[in-house]
Amino acid sequence: MSASAARQVAYDVLRAVNESDAYANLLLPTTIDRAGLSTADAALATELTYGTLRRRGTYDAVIALAADRPAQDIDPPVIDALRLGVHQLLSTRVASHAAVHESVELARPAGRGAAGFVNAVLRRVSRDTPGDWMTRVEESARSDDERLGLVSAHPVWIVRAFRRALAAEGRADELEALLTADNASPRVTMAALPGLAEPPADARHTPFSPLGFRLGGGDPESLVAGSDGRVRVQDEGSQLAALALTRAEPVREGERWLDLCAGPGGKTAVLAAEALAGGATLEANEVSPARAGLVRRAIEGVPLDVPVSEEDGRVRAADNPGAYDRILVDAPCTGLGALRRRPEARWRKSPADVPSLTELQTELLSAAVVALKPGGIVAYVTCSPHLAETSGVIGEIHRAFGGAVEELDTRAVVTAISTTDPRLPEQADGSKRAQLWPHRHNTDAMSISLLRKL
Secondary structure, X not given: OOHXXXXXXXXXXXXXXXXXXXXXXXXXXXXXXXXXXOHHHHHHHHHHHHHHHHOHHHHHHHHHHHHOOOHHHOOHXXXXXXXXXXXXXXXXXXXXXXXXXXXXXXXXXXXXXXXXHHHHHHHHHHOOOHHHHHXXXXXXXXXXXXXXXXXXXXXXXXXXXXXXXXXXXXXXXXXXXXXXXXXXXXXXXXXXXXXXXXXXXXXXXXXXXXXXXXXXXXXXXXXXXXXXXXXXXXXXXXXXXXXXXXXXXXXXXXXXXXXXXXXXXXXHHHHHHHHHHHOOEEEEEOOOHHHHHHXXXXXXXXXXXXXXXXXXXXXXXXXXXXXXXXXXXXXXXXXXXXXXXXXOHHHHOOOOHHHHHHHHHHHHHHHHHHHEEEEEEEEEEEOOOOOOOOHHHHHHHHHHHHHHEEEOOHHHHHHHHOOOOOOOOOOOOOOOOEXXXXXXXXXXXXXXXXXXXX
């Protein structure tokens, strides 16, 4: 195999992401396997794919300047070849002639004139340094926020949402550090399910989650397979979100738990192991049949019977009033907290998506409160720091239920769980939620809130 095959794999994944809304993290491994890439070429394909997706907004600005036309006016197969080429020219050590030639070949099937157009644009890009192009991109911005968005490859609305979320902690000055962290490849973090597995002897424990570790070497996938899933790849923030619910207070024998929006099952596996250790029962629900299948596979290694239903979570919870001691609501959200791992998400979402998501989040959490026993606890979790999806939803629950619910000190719970103090600051609105950050904790930007039904 050759670097040409790696570029073809990267291009095919880019096309699927942009044309079919495919997820790169799911599609790329299977595409690499089908192509039979060597380890080195697989690494190149991965870097080209994720690097191009992360910095798409910046590269589109460069292409617009070099082509003298807006990127959105260029045919989709051609713009993807150009993005891949610009990434190689401006952000890798790939030789310029190779980057141009291979990108031209990728564009050739797109039709008459496509190859010549790509050749002309990329040759123009190759004549100047990355610094020169970034200066031109900055000069093309119409506002400071647009400049920051173009340089950091984030849509302006996300830049502003992040600034507001950081400002709620008195840390607006950390915005550029956050945007930089979003564009860095995250390190692989593992979890050993409590009571069922231990990290390898050469592993390095992560700073916060007592379950987390990073490998000293070796292949994570082979370790996962060899452990029957009791050791798994899982972000440290995700681990802490599940543990916040299970360790907010001691587990009593016979408690009944529910994971309301369980897919793809990482947190469900932690809940199952914790339920097994504490003598509790666990049920899971996931409305998507495909994701419900992922949940079932995720919990195969836990010797606990966990039924997985496939209902609308709002209906599933509302049909069981006062039934559960603990409920996890890992709600569908914008996913702005996981842009390191799902870089394409920043280009798919828009501000128009937020109101419908917050409405769904509020409905799911409201149904979960109804399904709690008096004294029961619900963990509301989003992989997003957007204030509308975090503090805003909690505010709606307080307005709807009044004194029937109280917010627990989630920051204190997460700090008590953590092996190192995560230094979680107070929120300006008085919320006691815990907010994790990529630039500060090296986790996804996970928001965790614990509510008790009175």
